[in-house]
Amino acid sequence: MASVGRAADAHLVDHPATSTGLPNTKLAIWLFLASDCLLFGALISTYVLYRGASIEGPFPADVFDIPYTSVSSFVLLASSLTMVLALAAIQRGDVGRLRVWLLATALLGLTFIGGQVYEFTTFVEEGLTLRTNVFGTSFYVLTGFHGTHVGVGILMLLTLLGLSFGGRITQERSESVELVGLYWHFVDIVWIVIFTVVYLIPTGNPPVAPGG
Amino acid sequence: MASVSVPTDRRGGLLRRPSATSGFWSWFTTVDHKKIGILYGITAFAFFLIGGGEALLIRVQLARPDQDFLNAAVYNEMFTMHGITMVFLVVMPLSAAFFNYFLPLMIGARDVAFPRLNAFSYWAFLFGGLFVYSSWFLGGAPNGGWFGYAPNSVVDPTRGMTFYAIGLLITGIASTVSAFNLAVTVINMRAPGMTLFRMPVFVWMGLVVQLLLAFSLPVITIGLVELLFDRQFGTRFFDPASGGDPVLWQHLFWLFGHPEVYILILPAMGIVSEILPVFARKPLFGYQFVVFSGIAIGFIGFGVWAHHMFAVGLGPAANTAFAVSTMIIAIPTGVKIFNWLGTLWKGDIRFATPMLFSIGFIAMFIIGGLSGVTHAVVPSDYQQTDTYYIVAHFHYVLFGGAIFGLFAGTYYWWPKVFGRLLNERAGKVHFWLMLIGFNMTFGPMHVLGLQGMPRRIQSYPDSLGLTFWNTVASIGAFIIAVSILVFLVAAIASFRKPKEMEADPWDARTLEWATSSPPPEFNFEEIPVVHSIDDLWHQKYAETEGGRVVPVAAGGSGEAAAASHDGDAPGHGIHLPGPSYYPLVASLGLPLIGYGLIFGVGFAVVGVVVLLAGFFGWILEPSAE
């Protein structure tokens, strides 16, 4: 959403050419994504630092359902493909296809979020809440923070969709689609890192919970 | 003024588009980087007066032993708010004021890359500051120190540290967004010929600072989110009983906190690097070295954070590594000082007020830098850490450094911004009073720290033998206050003079002096074409074959922008982004969400709606037509 706001600000009339040749908006979104990397970096570091530090369970191995999360990860990755198709469509000037692929991307994103909500619900039923231990705390905040990013991305996709009906997205002004696409791919890539670090790398749990 | 074509009414927007570019209400909708710069400056100065008032109360409390002028609870709020105010609401936005106003002018641009986003940054900063200050009336101000160490900041029963976390998150959003904006401006919007190595040092330092902000603020953002969640939602990030680690907060805080030190000081270093050449009438000595040392400081600044944590118990290996990196960062800092001395060498030094403050900066910063090196000596830091020796050190850097530098910039650029000079005599009185008061206040604190006075104590018994220097420091603080009063009077008085400043009163070297004082809304009649570093100087002076410097004959290429008034009214046909309500509206959502986190979700819902309404109105509104 923020990047759409920037997109509209893009050009001052007197600056048709920028010093680097890159549009201001693209430079800004790259800076934003680099900065956002550090947000995730700090959260992932927190998670890694607290890996195996929880005193009481449930521990990761008690709750994770790797096949389930693999499927929802696949859904999110598939949405990167539809995003690419959306951009390709508008660069050809095909607004109809743009709408189809934007909607598909948003729906795939929504599916991922739905999967995350379902996963969280299951974990809570198994006794893992935000407050249970540092695993619960760092897991929910990290994945929830990522989920919020996906949510903001969906909002931006739907905004683009809305703008396309107002005739504001054209072949010449396809840049906003490209920017949202950059953001969307970034969020996907971050998920690959999170999925690997949180779900796939085994944690050093105590084999038997203390006292149990 | 010039007839700038500004879009007027338009259909389809959520609100009727504002059109005024002057008058009281125009300040709320402006997207002009110069007006936003002035807003930053005025707001930051107002916070400076408040933060200074808090400092005076602290000094009254500590003037004599065993006093209870401020009780322990209020004292803790006072030193916390003093720190938060001076760092986040004074020095950072004051630097932002100069960056906003002068980066575009110095690189020959008409505005920043994203003017409305720039307005959003300012309003978010203002609302963040007001949010933190509203805590005084809503259940107690932050009281866990500006460093907010967990678990103390989590277990404290008052609301203060929740306000701290949310308030800093809001100002953090403002600074991050502004950092993207200004960095893109410098990277992408330079005038033709303005290569990176023709940029003034102030612009370079601006770029380094924006990148530091962009990469250090995310870290504290996560720290603050974790703190906020621990306080409001019962998470366990810093709870040792659940396996959490309080030291994690310290790492996150100082990973931001140390680059922050350079975020605070590099702007002042940039300002001084502009002023010294003008008043010594020589180019900056070793331009590339000053630039590279600034970049090096920014870079190494990310690798020294744990020198704030030598006593935490990280172990001798970590302490060794951070001692060495801390010593290394002293080297580029020294390079800067020597180059400033080199600039003065064989110069033709005129002691106007901006120059006095710049010299004060150098003289005081040397002291702060040297005492900084003594902290890198870890075993002696075991003694000095968390004592008044540290308080003395960082005030020599942040007051003797940053504040002196920012005042130098204020006196230097005042005629450019307001078209009037500040009274030189008052400026000199201000400088000498401030220098004396400053040294009286903070010089003795070195002694107090070495003699065993810990930081953040509300009172001390007479038996510790600390009374004399505390009294001296308190007197000094009031001398500083008088000096600021002198400035305030001079600043107000300057507006009684007519606005008739010439474009280039100091015979300066950089592009902002090539346009009128104050600059027109569109900055430059024509975008200048840059041929060298210190371009304006080279338009005015030429070097003969014998190495002598002589003025270029009148009618040369000099004073290009100030001339040419025939024909059309100036500025005709220049399209500028129109004013907008939406940055103000969108940023208003942030404090509402903040109150929602404290007082109930209703506020937060309203806040999100306001924020989204602001953004959508923004998207639907073209930047210019």
Place this chain on the structure above:
Amino acid sequence: MLQCAGLRCPPEATQGETGKVRRRTLLVLGSMALAVVLAACAPNATQSALEPAGPYAEKAHNLFVPVFWVAVAIFVLVEGLLVIFLVRYRHRPARAGIPPQVHGNTRLEIAWTILPTLILAGVAVPTVATIWDLAAEPQGDVLEVNVLGHQWWWEFDYPEQQIITANVLHIPTGRPVSLTLCAAGLGYEQPAPSQCQPGPPEGLPPAGIGDSVIHSFWVPALAGTQDVVPGQTNMLTIQADEPGTYPGQCKEFCGLSHKDMRVLVVAHTPEDFAAWVAGQQEPAPVPEAGGDVAAGFDVFLEHRDDGSCTDCHALRGVEGPEDVPLLANGGPDLTHFASRDCFAGCSFATNEENLRRWLDDPPAMKPGSWMPEYDLTDEEIDQLVAFLMSLE
């Protein structure tokens, strides 16, 4: 002229504005030098880091002093150059034209990069050596003491000697004392077990009733600071060469009464220390019936609805009603309370007047005190004071 005591007096001022500049600059520099001189000989700073009284503090001091003088030398050199340039190259109306436009000098740049690097390398070598030296475990005959940081007082547990005391740390001279530092108190919701707490007997609440926060143990005459971090065990070695008292204070901001979290180290000769240990190992003296002291003991034992003294405080060797040993450890162990020079975070001298004020309203003396105000009558207070002062 006082201002130039530390420097050569400035020569007669040259005419004009710049002369004034120079004179004032020298004046400021002079007063700063004077401040440093005065600092070195300022009297009665009792908690000073500048007067080390044992080998561990001396190691830090022996680094600080040479580094300080190197810094002073650089200060004089650089500020001196600055002043000389300002005076020498000031604007003179007589000088026509614009100075030569010197852009820099690469050799000079290299020189003033390398020179500070060499100086810093010279500082770094002994620094690193001392870091590892101080971190090394002390060898030989070491006295071990567990130190618990509470909000806002220090508890000292001598595991070998089976002594628990508070606020005043007694040590023998000439012998390294290895301190194991832990934060005591409660965690966010559940009790925070601390790795070095004295270990409450079965069934008693864990140590400390305040919040478990970060403190910092600091007795400048004996050693540098070490933080006391919840969930982490830190070590610090201190040693005193001569008998005497050495005050210290918590340095890390720890809440409302941070300023009251003080400590007194009393160093004895080994013989006196042995005597002190023997005295502390005695059970608390139980008063004989009759008189204020015995009445005070009764008040101490009395069950009150809003909490009893024995809920938090221990009297070792004494049994309360129903033969329960009095070993609670929420607050300071009071077995030999009157033998301590100070109480309530060592911010107040142990005497009847202070004690009376304290028992009347603890938070009024120590803001935020976890010992609440009990509505004791004046008579009860007098009796309690008499009893507490009898706990030699």
